[in-house]
Structures are given as C-alpha cells and as structure tokens.
Amino acid sequence: MKLILKSLGVLAFGLSLTNCSDKKETDAYGNPVQEKTEVATETTVDPLLAKGQELFEGKGTCTACHKPDTKVIGPAIKDIAKIYKEKGASIAAFINEEGEPIVDPSQYETMKTNFAITKAMTAEERKALEVYMMSFE
Ligand code: HEC
Incomplete structure (x- = not known):
C-alpha cells in the first residue's frame, strides 16, 4: 500500500512537470535549465x-x-x-x-x-x- 501510494506520488509529480514544460526555465546566467531525467528512472519499479x-x-x-x-x-x-x-x-x-x-x-x-x-x-x-x-x- 505504501509503495502504491509512493508510485502515485511520483506519477503526480511527473504529470505536474509535464504541465509546466512549455515555460522554458533558465538559470542565473540565462542558460536553459537541463530537463530532469530522474523521473523516468524513479518510476521503474x-x-x-x-x-x-x-x-x-x-x-x-x-x-x-x-x-x-x-x-x-x-x-x-x-x-x-x-x-x-x-x-x-x-x-x-x-x-x-x-x-x-x-x-x-x-x-x-x-x-x-x-x-x-x-x-x-x-x-x-x-x-x-x-x-x-x-x-x-
Ligand atoms: C513468529 C514471528 C516471526 C515471523 C512470522 C517471521 N519472523 Fe523473521 N524473525 C523473527 C525473530 C524473533 C527474529 C530474530 C531472530 C534471528 O535473528 O534469527 C527474526 C529474524 C529474521 C531475520 C534476520 C535473521 C538473522 O540473520 O538473524 C530475517 C531475514 C527474517 N526474520 C525474515 C523473515 C521473513 C522473510 C519472514 C516471512 C517469511 C519472517 N521473518 C517471519 C520472528 C519472525
């Protein structure tokens, strides 16, 4: 149960990331911030x-x-x-x-x-x- 909740949380996090991906984030120097790849590996159970x-x-x-x-x-x-x-x-x-x-x-x-x-x-x-x-x- 705990695990299922955890993966739902990760999923929701993933979805919220996708939702704001049209806004391009930049760092303090104005360079585009690299896409995070963490989410994909975290969902691999x-x-x-x-x-x-x-x-x-x-x-x-x-x-x-x-x-x-x-x-x-x-x-x-x-x-x-x-x-x-x-x-x-x-x-x-x-x-x-x-x-x-x-x-x-x-x-x-x-x-x-x-x-x-x-x-x-x-x-x-x-x-x-x-x-x-x-x-x-
Ligand atoms: C009736 C109670 C009881 C149940 C049910 C039980 N355990 Fe244990 N387990 C113990 C006790 C007490 C110890 C401490 C003794 C020991 O370290 O060997 C222990 C220790 C362990 C240890 C550590 C062993 C070590 O190296 O000292 C493991 C691994 C373990 N249990 C796995 C399991 C697994 C997997 C299951 C289910 C298949 C399970 N136990 C079910 C009572 C239980």
Whole structure:
C-alpha cells in the first residue's frame, strides 16, 4: 500500500512537470535549465520488489512479526536490512536455512518456525523477499 501510494506520488509529480514544460526555465546566467531525467528512472519499479511485498504481507505472514521501523516479535525490517548490508549477507540464503542468524541469534528458534513456509517457496520468491526487505533503510 505504501509503495502504491509512493508510485502515485511520483506519477503526480511527473504529470505536474509535464504541465509546466512549455515555460522554458533558465538559470542565473540565462542558460536553459537541463530537463530532469530522474523521473523516468524513479518510476521503474523492480518487479521483484512488488512481488516481495506481496509475499511478505501475504503467504509469508512475515508482517505478523516484522514491522518497518519498530521491533515487535522480530527485529524491525530496517534493522535487519542494515545489518545484512553491513555484512554483505543474503536474506534469501538465510530463509532457505543456508545461513547463520546474525541479527538476534538469541531469538533464532522463533524465526526458525517460518522456514517451513520459506523453504517451500521457489528460489525466486525467496529472492523477492530479500529484495523487498533490503529496500528498507
Ligand atoms: C513468529 C514471528 C516471526 C515471523 C512470522 C517471521 N519472523 Fe523473521 N524473525 C523473527 C525473530 C524473533 C527474529 C530474530 C531472530 C534471528 O535473528 O534469527 C527474526 C529474524 C529474521 C531475520 C534476520 C535473521 C538473522 O540473520 O538473524 C530475517 C531475514 C527474517 N526474520 C525474515 C523473515 C521473513 C522473510 C519472514 C516471512 C517469511 C519472517 N521473518 C517471519 C520472528 C519472525
């Protein structure tokens, strides 16, 4: 939902840019200001990201224990992403039981119960969950 709102915002921003494009902007020296190309790249949403969000909130049931910024039963997604980035570790491997817990090993047993779900997923689905979680900062 958050993502959808975000892309709507980007879209609206894009539209408002188009609307005033007949006015040529100039900088302090009277030179025409370069068209911004940012908008085009911002709207390109990684399909794995959307899929990851769907799995995270849906059949993965991950939201039951993981919220974006606050620790509930499990660590905040932001904190997990930060540590995985620092260590260059792979969430896809972890949820396929191919890695060690590096965030909160003392609570590993609680997380482990989810491997029944994540190990039954395809490699692409596990990768999508990784892409989604790593998009938090
Ligand atoms: C029943 C609650 C619960 C659910 C549901 C849950 N988790 Fe967790 N998760 C935890 C707890 C508790 C930890 C902290 C223990 C740990 O770090 O291993 C954790 C830790 C993690 C970590 C960090 C592991 C590390 O290296 O320490 C990742 C990644 C993760 N969860 C992903 C997921 C994903 C993806 C899902 C959904 C498929 C999910 N979790 C569902 C409770 C849960």
